[in-house]
Amino acid sequence: xxxxxxxxxxxxxxxxxxxxxxxxxxxxxxxxxxxxxxxxxxxxxxxxxxxxxxxxxxxxxxxxxxxxxxxxxxxxxxxxxxxxxxxxxxxxxxxxxxxxxxxxxxxxxxxxxxxxxxxxxxxxxxxxxxxxxxxxxxxxxxxxxxxxxxxxxxxxxxxxxxxxxxxxxxxxxxxxxxxxxxxxxxxxxxxxxxxxxxxxxxxxxxxxxxxxxxxxxxxxxxxxxxxxxxxxx
Amino acid sequence: xxxxxxxxxxxxxxxxxxxxxxxxxxxxxxxxxxxxxxxxxxxxxxxxxxxxxxxxxxxxxxxxxxxxxxxxxxxxxxxxxxxxxxxxxxxxxxxxxxxxxxxxxxxxxxxxxxxxxxxxxxxxxxxxxxxxxxxxxxxxxxxxxxxxxxxxxxxxxxxxxxxxxxxxxxxxxxxxxxxxxxxxxxxxxxxxxxxxxxxxxxxxxxxxxxxxxxxxxxxxxxxxxxxxxxxxxxxxxxxxxxxxxxxx
Numbered sequence: 001x002x003x004x005x006x007x008x009x010x011x012x013x014x015x016x017x018x019x020x021x022x023x024x025x026x027x028x029x030x031x032x033x034x035x036x037x038x039x040x041x042x043x044x045x046x047x048x049x050x051x052x053x054x055x056x057x058x059x060x061x062x063x064x065x066x067x068x069x070x071x072x073x074x075x076x077x078x079x080x081x082x083x084x085x086x087x088x089x090x091x092x093x094x095x096x097x098x099x100x101x102x103x104x105x106x107x108x109x110x111x112x113x114x115x116x117x118x119x120x121x122x123x124x125x126x127x128x129x130x131x132x133x134x135x136x137x138x139x140x141x142x143x144x145x146x147x148x149x150x151x152x153x154x155x156x157x158x159x160x161x162x163x164x165x166x167x168x169x170x171x172x173x174x175x176x177x178x179x180x181x182x183x184x185x186x187x188x189x190x191x192x193x194x195x196x197x198x199x200x201x202x203x204x205x206x207x208x209x210x211x212x213x214x215x216x217x218x219x220x221x222x223x224x225x226x227x228x229x230x231x232x233x
Numbered sequence: 234x235x236x237x238x239x240x241x242x243x244x245x246x247x248x249x250x251x252x253x254x255x256x257x258x259x260x261x262x263x264x265x266x267x268x269x270x271x272x273x274x275x276x277x278x279x280x281x282x283x284x285x286x287x288x289x290x291x292x293x294x295x296x297x298x299x300x301x302x303x304x305x306x307x308x309x310x311x312x313x314x315x316x317x318x319x320x321x322x323x324x325x326x327x328x329x330x331x332x333x334x335x336x337x338x339x340x341x342x343x344x345x346x347x348x349x350x351x352x353x354x355x356x357x358x359x360x361x362x363x364x365x366x367x368x369x370x371x372x373x374x375x376x377x378x379x380x381x382x383x384x385x386x387x388x389x390x391x392x393x394x395x396x397x398x399x400x401x402x403x404x405x406x407x408x409x410x411x412x413x414x415x416x417x418x419x420x421x422x423x424x425x426x427x428x429x430x431x432x433x434x435x436x437x438x439x440x441x442x443x444x445x446x447x448x449x450x451x452x453x454x455x456x457x458x459x460x461x462x463x464x465x466x467x468x469x470x471x472x473x474x475x476x477x478x479x480x481x
Binding site for chain 2: 128130131133134135136137138139140141144148149152153156
């Protein structure tokens, strides 16, 4: 309703600046309601999947390593847009209809999970063997040594590459526009479809993504320096 | 007899690093293992807490526990074996994200789940014993090598083991820091701890040990009280080794 009125308004010949100002809020709303929640939820769930996959791959039992390798390979080897389409447009033909937003969550979670699992695996491997051994000699088993001794140190190593994944994810959520999630970019498309001012509106969308990512990279720096506090400089 | 080791053998692929080692460790005695690098001395030490898994061999403890390495150890057996000993590493291996105090409390508090108040008291008394009462809240990177190694000793003592294992505890230290760590180990010796020490410090070994094992090529070449092994070695191989080491 609001949007329709609004579109009527802005189509009544406005200059570029007016259009920019008037379309800003709907796009920010798309960001707040969809882009950001989609990113945060997928990333959080994705990290859980990633940790699981990483630990499976580090196991020495093939019935853990094989499925983990297969999943990571399949997800890394196929385009995200195809994965989204399979979940949203493909699964209904098997009788499984999922709404756009949860569909996007599922696809992004798996995608982040696969990429981040390699990062987490590598950072676990980067922790010296002596740390595991010291944990074992004070009586810890594998799960406790992993959780209390190795992962906190691996987390520090993995923050920079995980931040990259996170920032990529923010931008990748624009693909959800293609499965009808009215996130930031979809809003831009909807407005552009009426005003035909593609250049302005897509640049505006680009600017908004940039602002989000810029803020995130500041947060990343903060988190990194916090985790560095126990490391010799 | 605290621990009797029978027929311990360990190989890495084709390379046999320990061949049919037999050894008795008496309660309250200090056994020092010396030998050239690659002789298998660290591997032997690491078998005592299953950081290395021997291919065969039997440990019999005085409390009736036996561990037979010819069968694969269960997780429970491995943990029970590790519970017996505290380990001090050459490179300290302190947890860098935990303070000195947290390094020491980690075992008794998190693994053994003993009451927090009791554990804090224990940890503080151990850190005081190793002379670090004013460093408890520092992180490992804020401590010198000697201080880190003393935290390592306190951490190993905190799990209240029956046996203390030292793997070249002073090899990574600057020469002027060696003394402070050896002093702590001597204090433990005077308290009657049972200890197995791998070291290159022959003078220290001479002063502290009840028994010295000279190992080369995975065999015990010579063993006995320090006066015999270090002052009057019988085997040619031992003489050669001591001559080379003492030439410095």
